[in-house]
Amino acid sequence: DAKTTQPPSMDCAEGRAANLPCNHSTISGNEYVYWYRQIHSQGPQYIIHGLKNNETNEMASLIITEDRKSSTLILPHATLRDTAVYYCIVRVEDYGQNFVFGPGTRLSVLP
Amino acid sequence: GAVVSQHPSWVICKSGTSVKIECRSLDFQATTMFWYRQFPKQSLMLMATSNEGSKATYEQGVEKDKFLINHASLTLSTLTVTSAHPEDSSFYICSARPSILAGGYEQYFGPGTRLTVT
Numbered sequence: 001d002a003k004t005t006q007p008p009s010m011d012c013a014e015g016r017a018a019n020l021p022c023n024h025s026t027i028s029g030n031e032y033v034y035w036y037r038q039i040h041s042q043g044p045q046y047i048i049h050g051l052k053n054n055e056t057n058e059m060a061s062l063i064i065t066e067d068r069k070s071s072t073l074i075l076p077h078a079t080l081r082d083t084a085v086y087y088c089i090v091r092v093e094d095y096g097q098n099f100v101f102g103p104g105t106r107l108s109v110l111p
Numbered sequence: 112g113a114v115v116s117q118h119p120s121w122v123i124c125k126s127g128t129s130v131k132i133e134c135r136s137l138d139f140q141a142t143t144m145f146w147y148r149q150f151p152k153q154s155l156m157l158m159a160t161s162n163e164g165s166k167a168t169y170e171q172g173v174e175k176d177k178f179l180i181n182h183a184s185l186t187l188s189t190l191t192v193t194s195a196h197p198e199d200s201s202f203y204i205c206s207a208r209p210s211i212l213a214g215g216y217e218q219y220f221g222p223g224t225r226l227t228v229t
Contacts, residue, residue: 036220043115043204043220044155087154098145099206099218101155 003027004088009106012082018075020105022088025069031092033064034099035073037084044087044101047073078109113139115207117221124195124228132190132224134205140185141207145218146178149202161188185210195228202226 005023012018024033034049048055048062050071055062061074075082087104091097114137124130134144143162147155159175161167161182169175179191188207192199202225206218 038155041202041223041225043117043206043222045220046217098157098160100157101147103154 003031003090003100004102006086006088006102006105008103009108011108011110012075012078014080014109014111015077018073018078018082018107018109020073020075020086020088020107021070022073023070024088024090027068027090028092031090033062033068033071034089034091035060035062036087036089036099036101037082038087038104039081039084047086078107080109080111083107083109113137113207113209113217113219115141115205115219115221117203117205117224119224120222121225122227124226126196126228127194129191129193130195130226132192132203132205132226134188134190134207134221136186136207136209136219139207139209139219141188142185142210143208144182144188145206145208146180146188146190147204147206149204149223155204158190192226195226197228200226200228 032049035047036044038044048060050062064071085104085106116135118133146158148158149155158173159167159169161180163182167180182188202223204223206220208218
């Protein structure tokens with residue numbers, strides 16, 4: 001079973017920031033938070049991951065609460081091409097660990 | 112970044128026939144490859160894990176005699192759906208993990224193969 005809870009769907013206006021929440025209240029100290037997205041009929045695309053510090057890259061920012069029980073993925077200026085299903089996954093960074101996908105959040109960016 | 116390809120990107124086959132899907136890691140060696148299946152409006156479900164040179168490990172409920180997996184080289188894994196039926200129609204996605212010596216904690220996903228069985 002997935003260890004995360006995400007809203008099933010969200011809308012965001014084009015050009016605005018999209019803030020996608022994720023609850024992972026049972027996260028362990030050595031589990032990372034990963035975000036992937038899947039555009040329709042494509043394979044999952046890596047976005048960002050982090051352990052406890054906030055992270056930023058060219059695609060997004062990841063904000064992790066101090067107690068690590070939740071996180072938010074921020075797409076600073078959403079475009080229509082950001083419409084996708086976004087998956088939040090917690091995972092130990094261990095060679096034996098796989099990625100377990102939950103249902104994710106379907107983000108619709110509206111013009 | 113690391114690139115994983117799949118071939119074909121889509122395939123239509125008749126019921127009762129077999130179809131092979133290839134997954135290749137293009138710029139790295141993958142000791143482990145994973146096969147997922149995704150039905151419409153559902154999430155990815157892991158079918159099996161394959162390690163180069165050894166038998167695949169199948170998830171519960173996945174028929175190993177129906178979904179044959181071969182991982183004969185460090186850059187290629189194949190999934191053969193044998194005696195396909197319409198209920199096997201799905202989106203099949205592979206992912207590949209580099210060797211542990213290369214710091215292989217990540218998985219890189221292929222673009223997926225859409226299988227339609229008529």
